[in-house]
Amino acid sequence: MLFMMRYALLTAFSVFLLSACKQDKKETTTSTSTETTEKQPIASLTKSAGRIGDTLAVHLSEAVSGVSVSIDGAATTGFRQQKDTLRIKANTPKTGWHQLIISGLDAKKTAFADTLSFEAYSDIKPADVDYTVLQTYPHEKSSFTQGLEFYKGDLYEGTGQNGQSKLMKVDLKTGKAMQSRPLDAQHFGEGITIVNDKIYQLTWTSGVCFQYTMDFTPVTSFNYHTQGWGLTHKDTTLIMSDGSNKLYFLTPTFRKTAEIAVYDDKGPVVNLNELEYVNGYVYANIWQTNRIARIDLNTGKVVGYLDITKTIPPTINATEDVLNGIAYQPQERLFYITGKNWPTLFKVRVSAPGIPASVAGL
Numbered sequence: 001m002l003f004m005m006r007y008a009l010l011t012a013f014s015v016f017l018l019s020a021c022k023q024d025k026k027e028t029t030t031s032t033s034t035e036t037t038e039k040q041p042i043a044s045l046t047k048s049a050g051r052i053g054d055t056l057a058v059h060l061s062e063a064v065s066g067v068s069v070s071i072d073g074a075a076t077t078g079f080r081q082q083k084d085t086l087r088i089k090a091n092t093p094k095t096g097w098h099q100l101i102i103s104g105l106d107a108k109k110t111a112f113a114d115t116l117s118f119e120a121y122s123d124i125k126p127a128d129v130d131y132t133v134l135q136t137y138p139h140e141k142s143s144f145t146q147g148l149e150f151y152k153g154d155l156y157e158g159t160g161q162n163g164q165s166k167l168m169k170v171d172l173k174t175g176k177a178m179q180s181r182p183l184d185a186q187h188f189g190e191g192i193t194i195v196n197d198k199i200y201q202l203t204w205t206s207g208v209c210f211q212y213t214m215d216f217t218p219v220t221s222f223n224y225h226t227q228g229w230g231l232t233h234k235d236t237t238l239i240m241s242d243g244s245n246k247l248y249f250l251t252p253t254f255r256k257t258a259e260i261a262v263y264d265d266k267g268p269v270v271n272l273n274e275l276e277y278v279n280g281y282v283y284a285n286i287w288q289t290n291r292i293a294r295i296d297l298n299t300g301k302v303v304g305y306l307d308i309t310k311t312i313p314p315t316i317n318a319t320e321d322v323l324n325g326i327a328y329q330p331q332e333r334l335f336y337i338t339g340k341n342w343p344t345l346f347k348v349r350v351s352a353p354g355i356p357a358s359v360a361g362l
């Protein structure tokens with residue numbers, strides 16, 4: 001009996017010890033994790049968007065010392081500290097979102113590093129790009145234009161709408177299709193471009209780009225995870241839009257290699273649609289507007305806008321049948337523009353400060 005009581009006491013004591021140990025461990029763990037999670041950032045941006053070259057104001061919640069600043073991983077000396085505010089020059093070469101890291105010693109002389117983000121708008125006021133209509137050509141009113149491009153002197157067009165989407169080689173003088181291939185009804189055709197005798201045609205929401213030979217025989221197809229809107233190319237790099245303010249750079253087999261975010265001096269320029277690459281710039285139709293943006297591919301900045309309001313055919317339903325279709329004819333150095341279901345294709349000469357005569361055909 002005595003033995004059993006001793007055993008019971010010993011067992012109870014052991015259980016108490018074990019649970020006390022567990023409790024200690026639990027408390028220690030809790031206290032450590034609380035300390036880590038409750039550490040608030042010291043640095044915060046009072047305004048997270050501004051133009052390139054603007055000064056960003058970073059509020060500091062306590063007295064800090066030995067401050068270092070980096071933008072996109074590169075240390076910068078372009079900042080000064082005034083009491084509880086850091087003033088940092090937003091000198092980024094490209095528009096879009098950038099990473100800002102503020103590090104140093106906090107009030108207790110403990111190292112801190114806070115990561116912030118800021119959005120850089122363009123520092124350029126876009127120029128007004130003027131134009132002159134040199135000639136008009138008929139355009140099929142049944143063509144819901146989504147892609148337009150010259151290749152080796154011939155005009156190619158891709159059209160949209162489920163059940164009506166086509167790839168066409170168009171006779172410029174008559175506007176009639178010389179060659180035409182319909183897409184299956186489940187696909188809504190979008191932008192086209194031609195690289196090394198291979199035609200690429202995007203689809204809007206199918207996530208598929210079709211590739212054809214020059215006689216419109218399907219070769220293969222590629223998949224992507226965004227919507228498909230506009231398509232053009234620089235050398236063998238495909239450039240694609242998806243309705244956002246992004247342009248994506250892709251290999252000929254649709255592997256993404258880079259992207260840029262397009263901004264003017266007022267903010268992101270969304271709804272980038274049909275595209276045309278010419279000498280370092282992409283010309284982009286902006287969906288549901290009468291404007292074409294001229295975009296510097298090195299910076300993401302819109303450097304000019306071409307507004308074609310005065311040229312819109314009066315008979316069209318301007319809310320649906322929007323401007324969409326830009327093709328550059330390199331031999332003539334002239335642009336051809338049209339819209340969805342427009343009766344006319346316009347040959348135009350463009351002119352603006354910064355557009356060299358070799359592009360504008362001046």
Ligand SMILES: [Ca+2]
Pocket residue numbers: 147148149231232274275276325326327
């Ligand atoms: Ca085009």
